Amino acid sequence: MAERKPIEGITTERTEALIEETLAFMPEKARKKRAPHVGANEPESETCAVKSNRKVVPGVMSQRGCAYAGAKGVVWGPIRDVVHVSHGPIGCGVYSWGTRRNLVQGIPGVTSFPMDFTSDFQERDIVYGGDKKLETLLREADELFPLNKGLSVLSECPVGLIGDDINAVAKRMEAELGKMVIPCNCEGFRGVSQSLGHHISNDSIRDFVIGKREFTEEPGPYDIAIIGDYNIGGDIWAVTPILEEMGLNIKSIWTGDGEIEKIAATHQVKLNVIHCYRSMNYMCKVMEEKWGIPWIEYNFFGPTKIAESLRKIAAFFDETIQENAEKIIAKYTPMMEAVIAEYKPRLEGKTAMLFVGGLRPRHTVGAYEDLGIEITGTGYEFAHQDDYDRTAPEMAKGTLIYDDVSEFELEKYVEELKPDLVGSGIKEKYVFQKAGIPFRQMHSWDYSGPYHGYEGFKIFARDIDMAINSPTWGLVKSPF
Amino acid sequence: MSEAAVEVRPLTVHTPEEIEKVKNWINTEEYKEKNFAREALVVNPAHACQPLGALMVATAFEGSLPFVHGSQGCASYFRSTFSRHYREPSAATCDAMTEDGAVFGGQANLFEAFENAYTLYKPKMMPVFTTCMPEVIGDDLTSFIRNAKQKELVPEDLPTPYANTPSFNGTHIHGYDAMLNSILKYLTEGRRIEDKCTGKLNIIPGFDGNVGNLREYKRICELMGIPYTMLADTSEVFDSGCTGTYNLYSGGTDIEEAAESINGKATISLQKYATASTMKMISSNYAGVSEVMPMPFGVKKTDEFILRLAELFGHEVPDELKAERARAVDAMTDAHQYIHGKKFAVYGDPDYVLGIISFLLEMGAHPWYVVVSRATKKIKKEIDALLESSMYGKGCTCYINKDLWHLRSLIMTDPVDGMIGDTHGKWAARDAGIPLFRVGFPMMDRVNLHRIPVVGYNGAINLLTMIVNKFLDIRDETDENQWFEMMR
Numbered sequence: 001m002a003e004r005k006p007i008e009g010i011t012t013e014r015t016e017a018l019i020e021e022t023l024a025f026m027p028e029k030a031r032k033k034r035a036p037h038v039g040a041n042e043p044e045s046e047t048c049a050v051k052s053n054r055k056v057v058p059g060v061m062s063q064r065g066c067a068y069a070g071a072k073g074v075v076w077g078p079i080r081d082v083v084h085v086s087h088g089p090i091g092c093g094v095y096s097w098g099t100r101r102n103l104v105q106g107i108p109g110v111t112s113f114p115m116d117f118t119s120d121f122q123e124r125d126i127v128y129g130g131d132k133k134l135e136t137l138l139r140e141a142d143e144l145f146p147l148n149k150g151l152s153v154l155s156e157c158p159v160g161l162i163g164d165d166i167n168a169v170a171k172r173m174e175a176e177l178g179k180m181v182i183p184c185n186c187e188g189f190r191g192v193s194q195s196l197g198h199h200i201s202n203d204s205i206r207d208f209v210i211g212k213r214e215f216t217e218e219p220g221p222y223d224i225a226i227i228g229d230y231n232i233g234g235d236i237w238a239v240t241p242i243l244e245e246m247g248l249n250i251k252s253i254w255t256g257d258g259e260i261e262k263i264a265a266t267h268q269v270k271l272n273v274i275h276c277y278r279s280m281n282y283m284c285k286v287m288e289e290k291w292g293i294p295w296i297e298y299n300f301f302g303p304t305k306i307a308e309s310l311r312k313i314a315a316f317f318d319e320t321i322q323e324n325a326e327k328i329i330a331k332y333t334p335m336m337e338a339v340i341a342e343y344k345p346r347l348e349g350k351t352a353m354l355f356v357g358g359l360r361p362r363h364t365v366g367a368y369e370d371l372g373i374e375i376t377g378t379g380y381e382f383a384h385q386d387d388y389d390r391t392a393p394e395m396a397k398g399t400l401i402y403d404d405v406s407e408f409e410l411e412k413y414v415e416e417l418k419p420d421l422v423g424s425g426i427k428e429k430y431v432f433q434k435a436g437i438p439f440r441q442m443h444s445w446d447y448s449g450p451y452h453g454y455e456g457f458k459i460f461a462r463d464i465d466m467a468i469n470s471p472t473w474g475l476v477k478s479p480f
Numbered sequence: 481m482s483e484a485a486v487e488v489r490p491l492t493v494h495t496p497e498e499i500e501k502v503k504n505w506i507n508t509e510e511y512k513e514k515n516f517a518r519e520a521l522v523v524n525p526a527h528a529c530q531p532l533g534a535l536m537v538a539t540a541f542e543g544s545l546p547f548v549h550g551s552q553g554c555a556s557y558f559r560s561t562f563s564r565h566y567r568e569p570s571a572a573t574c575d576a577m578t579e580d581g582a583v584f585g586g587q588a589n590l591f592e593a594f595e596n597a598y599t600l601y602k603p604k605m606m607p608v609f610t611t612c613m614p615e616v617i618g619d620d621l622t623s624f625i626r627n628a629k630q631k632e633l634v635p636e637d638l639p640t641p642y643a644n645t646p647s648f649n650g651t652h653i654h655g656y657d658a659m660l661n662s663i664l665k666y667l668t669e670g671r672r673i674e675d676k677c678t679g680k681l682n683i684i685p686g687f688d689g690n691v692g693n694l695r696e697y698k699r700i701c702e703l704m705g706i707p708y709t710m711l712a713d714t715s716e717v718f719d720s721g722c723t724g725t726y727n728l729y730s731g732g733t734d735i736e737e738a739a740e741s742i743n744g745k746a747t748i749s750l751q752k753y754a755t756a757s758t759m760k761m762i763s764s765n766y767a768g769v770s771e772v773m774p775m776p777f778g779v780k781k782t783d784e785f786i787l788r789l790a791e792l793f794g795h796e797v798p799d800e801l802k803a804e805r806a807r808a809v810d811a812m813t814d815a816h817q818y819i820h821g822k823k824f825a826v827y828g829d830p831d832y833v834l835g836i837i838s839f840l841l842e843m844g845a846h847p848w849y850v851v852v853s854r855a856t857k858k859i860k861k862e863i864d865a866l867l868e869s870s871m872y873g874k875g876c877t878c879y880i881n882k883d884l885w886h887l888r889s890l891i892m893t894d895p896v897d898g899m900i901g902d903t904h905g906k907w908a909a910r911d912a913g914i915p916l917f918r919v920g921f922p923m924m925d926r927v928n929l930h931r932i933p934v935v936g937y938n939g940a941i942n943l944l945t946m947i948v949n950k951f952l953d954i955r956d957e958t959d960e961n962q963w964f965e966m967m968r
Contacts, residue, residue: 026600029592056576058576061597064556064576066551066554066556067553069557089648090522090854091532091647095528095561110506119520119521123646126648140519144518147499162616179492188552188553188554189579212487214489261491427556427570430563430569
């Protein structure tokens with residue numbers, strides 16, 4: 001990949017000075033802890049120097065969530081035909097109910113369950129344990145929602161602390177109910193971020209789901225699974241038509257608008273294509289080791305990356321598929337050119353800063369660049385070293401890379417680099433909008449979407465243009 | 481798990497007939513009975529946990545930085561919830577306890593976080609409240625905070641009130657109460673001066689996500705010429721303007737004023753159930769009268785509120801308020817025909833629910849189902865008494881400790897015309913094919929409703945406008961050609 005051309009005004013020296021000035025506000029211990037997590041980008045170095053996946057520095061106002069959030073919100077929640085039980089006190093289930101925008105098909109309460117199921121722990125459950133209650137609850141859920149294809153038990157903090165054994169309950173209830181009952185020990189205090197919740201959930205899929213079902217149709221040469229697309233704002237519905245048009249047969253989706261039994265039969269596919277590497281690479285590796293299924297990463301943000309990805313995926317198959325990929329690229333190119341022709345003139349030369357979860361801070365860079373926007377700073381809430389290594393070549397030299405950035409730091413960085421847009425989350429959104437800086441929520445697509453695929457890029461381009469060029473920003477400065 | 485234990489099965493397929501059957505079954509009386517027989521499972525509750533309410537109070541004082549002692553994820557959930565509802569920033573810091581905290585307790589995390597938060601964000605006050613985790617392991621906040629100050633991690637004189645807010649007990653309104661009680665006790669300690677009276681009214685809005693309501697209370701006080709201190713004032717915190725500069729500490733009750741509130745002339749809480757322990761403390765510690773009044777929904781409750789203010793302060797009710805009252809009554813008499821006899825399902829926090837019922841009864845509408853998803857028998861008794869006070873409450877039923885999935889069964893088997901509550905009821909309303917009138921917390925799917933007051937005379941007009949016009953919209957959208965007409 002060709003190295004990005006330098007961004008005007010962005011140099012390693014300036015970035016390093018900014019970091020030093022910012023961290024100087026912190027007490028010594030915090031400064032020492034934070035310093036390895038921020039740096040100026042070195043596109044050519046093999047490993048990114050920015051450290052990650054360490055504990056939150058207490059008190060600095062991190063934006064991170066917890067293991068439960070990674071399990072319920074990210075991996076399990078999107079599976080549409082499972083009753084997901086938030087096991088523990090009332091809050092976690094309420095806060096994560098409908099707040100990630102992982103859209104699902106189906107009839108709510110009948111064939112899909114975009115609802116909040118909880119054991120609503122009370123003091124007595126803490127004192128006497130919640131296992132019995134959980135057993136009753138699973139029985140009630142199965143009776144009231146008979147078309148569910150499984151039940152997941154997602155532990156909240158107290159469950160692990162009081163020593164409940166949800167695994168034993170799940171095993172018993174799976175035998176009794178005759179459908180998958182999946183325990184997931186994703187208590188929020190485990191690990192350092194959402195990331196451990198993803199990993200624990202992947203392990204639960206490995207231990208309690210995969211291999212338990214088989215597709216009724218004969219396996220075919222073009223059978224694939226899409227891994228790590230959570231159907232935010234309908235993303236997956238903009239992705240499957242392209243891959244199907246290419247001649248591929250999508251057998252299961254992990255986990256956006258997903259179906260548990262198809263996930264359980266994924267060991268039969270020929271190839272796994274993975275979008276969100278951070279949250280799902282574990283299971284790709286398991287399927288590779290155990291069933292010999294190869295996997296490749298792809299990127300469906302913006303026409304440049306989509307074309308690259310289609311060719312990469314097609315290379316795994318025969319000439320027919322490869323020809324189809326070229327046909328699709330040729331078919332959509334004029335449409336994409338029209339989108340770029342409309343928006344690029346208004347966006348060329350603008351800059352943006354990103355801070356999102358574990359994938360988008362690098363995966364969306366190409367889509368911004370397709371519109372002529374340069375990324376001056378990026379970073380992740382919960383990424384690991386391998387994510388940062390994949391990020392460095394996507395960013396220009398000297399750009400700012402920050403891991404688990406605190407609110408204090410991000411404000412300072414944005415204040416200095418003055419981007420035309422910040423793309424981050426709900427907690428950050430209004431901080432920057434108050435400062436008159438255009439903003440898009442890049443976890444939830446800001447109640448818009450899809451952003452994946454060709455259809456998604458049209459909407460992405462419209463939204464980014466709308467955010468940056470809205471006339472409302474012109475009203476911020478008062479004449480008196 | 482051993483390989484042999486895995487039973488490989490083909491994919492389960494449900495036929496369209498099976499699906500249709502269940503789809504119809506969940507709307508039946510038979511299903512309702514099974515649904516109401518649930519003992520352990522809660523589905524779609526209409527309440528959240530204590531620390532959420534604590535955050536609302538902890539952020540509602542000038543320069544105050546909420547401090548969450550416990551898991552990092554909790555702090556992010558609370559902040560996100562407020563930001564989604566208000567479309568505003570919601571700052572809070574957290575000491576991010578993890579596995580080692582579970583073993584050794586959270587003191588080390590609290591120490592580090594105290595120093596970092598104070599150094600970076602320079603708060604004037606740092607109220608501390610807890611998540612489940614430290615509550616389960618039994619952290620001792622009194623000594624943690626004392627030790628932190630002894631180690632000079634924060635100045636000795638930095639107010640650091642704290643509240644235990646376990647999520648496995650009560651709801652967000654109890655966390656609100658615990659935190660408010662703690663902050664006021666802390667700030668007013670040693671400040672009571674015999675015979676000193678500030679002449680002010682202390683007004684406590686309670687857990688109210690509507691900043692328009694808070695402003696309405698203030699406006700009424702101002703019209704009455706009554707000096708006031710609003711305790712836990714979120715109106716500027718969660719509704720600051722866009723000026724091009726972000727201010728971490730926008731608005732909030734002045735800390736010195738809050739400390740002086742102990743010498744006030746009177747204290748009125750407008751949410752009985754969200755301020756029970758606070759009002760108990762105030763009635764024993766504070767000078768002046770302390771009273772709990774119902775939220776002033778509708779004309780009569782607003783009358784009560786204004787009359788009481790007039791009595792307490794010996795002021796006449798000003799002409800402006802008399803005119804406002806008359807306008808509200810005018811609007812209600814003009815529009816009564818569009819709402820009289822309509823049935824509603826009402827759910828939410830007890831004080832809000834009581835207010836909404838009062839308004840509906842005044843309009844001749846029926847609060848047909850009332851659901852409070854975590855409540856005591858005392859609350860049910862008060863709701864039942866209110867329903868019985870009017871002929872329009874006849875046939876109406878109050879359910880406590882039932883959730884929105886129970887409510888769905890009720891409205892599918894014996895329909896109503898509309899639902900009133902927070903955003904979470906939208907699935908049930910959609911299934912029933914009736915409008916949801918968003919009143920309460922949180923409202924995550926509409927803009928600006930949190931700015932439009934639903935209390936006071938103006939609030940009555942606003943509620944009426946929202947409800948009636950929606951019913952008229954529905955007629956215009958659904959009437960067949962021959963029934964579609966110019967006037968309504």
